[in-house]
Amino acid sequence: MGREDFHRILDETQQNVLRMGSLVEEAITRAVDALTRSDVKLADDILRGDDYIDDLNVLIETNCLNLLALQQPMASDLRTIAAMLDIIIDLERIGDHACDIAQITKNLANEPQLKPLVDIPLMAAKAREMLRESLDAFSHRDAGMAHAVPQKDDDVDRLYRKVFAELIQFMAKDPKAIGRASNLLLVALYLERIADHSTNICERVVYMVEGVPKKLKRSVIDFDQAIAHSDEIMQTPAPGGEQSSGQGLS
């Protein structure tokens, strides 16, 4: 393998990372759409589509390992390959979370809806925006953008606390709602994790571009606090504004 082949395969592998990213991005939106509309067919499509994401994951990993073993890349190229090996782990987990949400859609399909979903779709939009921008930062090798994306995690966390508080109230008021509310709680948790995985991707981009590993900002959610102050939290205006109402959390 000559240097020309090395760069061609490296380019192709980077493009495959972005292909995997676009599939994962779409899977998040479709998963929450399926949940909102109780669309079991769409949920099945998402579950089937995960195989292709996994195949890409294996292809990228194999190409990266081949490049490392056969070409002994250095400096920027080495960091790019290392970053890609990390990024695909995050993307694969995000894809799994989309599948988890699709599975919950199937679980809840025959149950009456707890209430129309408002803040969960908002959380999904915010988490997807973070993922999209983290992949943009990777595509354009833009460390500035990679530093900026994790700031948006606060919005996702705020929404998560609100959803959490509301669902706890549902469960406290009506034990029959516990099953449905627990499933929605998991959906919110997966979306919050997706935002965290996007922050991980940004950290890898910063390392790839600047050559210095950095821990970017991430917040810790105090669940005891969220339960104790659920009334207060529910009054907090949601990020993204008008579409979210004080009573429309999940």
Add this chain to the structure above:
Amino acid sequence: MLLGAALITIVLAVYFTASQPGALRDLVLAAALTLSILLAVFAAPALRPQTQAGHDQAAGSEVTHSGLEGIIDALPVGVMTIGADGRIGVFNAAAAEIFGVQGARAAGRALIEIVRNSELDRRVSASLRNGTTQTTEIVHSGAAERRLLVTTRPLEGGGKNGVVVIVADQTRMRELEAQRREFVSNVSHELRTPLTAVKLMVETLQSGVDETAREQFLRSMADETERMIVLVEDLLDLARLESGKLELRLSEVDVGELCRQAAQAQRPRAQGSQVTLVCSTPDDPLVIAADRDKLFQVVTNLLDNALRHTPPQGTVTVSAVRENGTIAIEVADTGTGIPSSALPHIFERFFVVDPARTRGHSGTGLGLAIVKHIIEAHGGTIVAQSELGAGSAFRCVLPAGLQTGEARL
């Protein structure tokens, strides 16, 4: 190269012309004609040597001439060329706008690096591989969701020289199609309801009824017929207003006097509904140049709307004031109010907040749309404010400096 590009563009334009309905077809046709004429008359002889030079210097599908790039940039549909190596050559301004990316970053990059849409990526790869032309509708979720009609067509050489990708944003068209379907459905429903009632009453009368019932049926038939006439007149008014065929006959109008007369005309109805109707206008004349009949229709429609949504013992107030060189007309009520979610839609045709909440039968859902058109034709604005359970207020602000004479809407 240049001739090839021109031919491709024209072929594509003809294709779009043949396959697209309505507004988009006209848009693409206009753009294609402009491009063809420009190429034929001005650009082709002058550009050929430079394009050839560019071809010698640059590989593959890259279009180097700024004039041709300028023309492609001005096209109203997204145009991209992807070379055989999968790299972007042309990425025009419309494509950058549609996908929400910076066009300047696109040249020389792989498509997936600029536009992360797996379906688009798959279509382009297939077209490059197989040399086939495909047209498909895809959904692109960027900052907002867009519905896109994407055509991938191989350049000369069956994909070996790359593909051209044409992207037409269908989002607005899909919305308009949905509105049209809703409009036809609403009109049919609004006409069928009174027609069915009249038909049933006629059949009952034909089968023979006593004198009292006959009188009652005839009154009901007259009411239902009147309802249909009002609907048809509203529809015709709206059609004329929207098509610009209605002439606005401007004359000097005392807005205060006009409000008093409109209120007077509605007073019997207000008394019948036990609603207090208050008219608050200054003694001094508030003269502006306006179409008197149309402005009267505005105040009447607003009063009709307010009276319909105000329960007994409520109050409807119409007022007119001069402020900062404008004349403001306000119709306020203490009625049921409008939910905040419905407020942005109340000036849309056939939008009725909740027919079950209205007193008596509901309106046609056209009154406020007509009001908005008339006010805007006068160069004014209308704003609605409302609080659920507390009432609503509609405020029209008209410029006081409009010239008298005749204008066309």
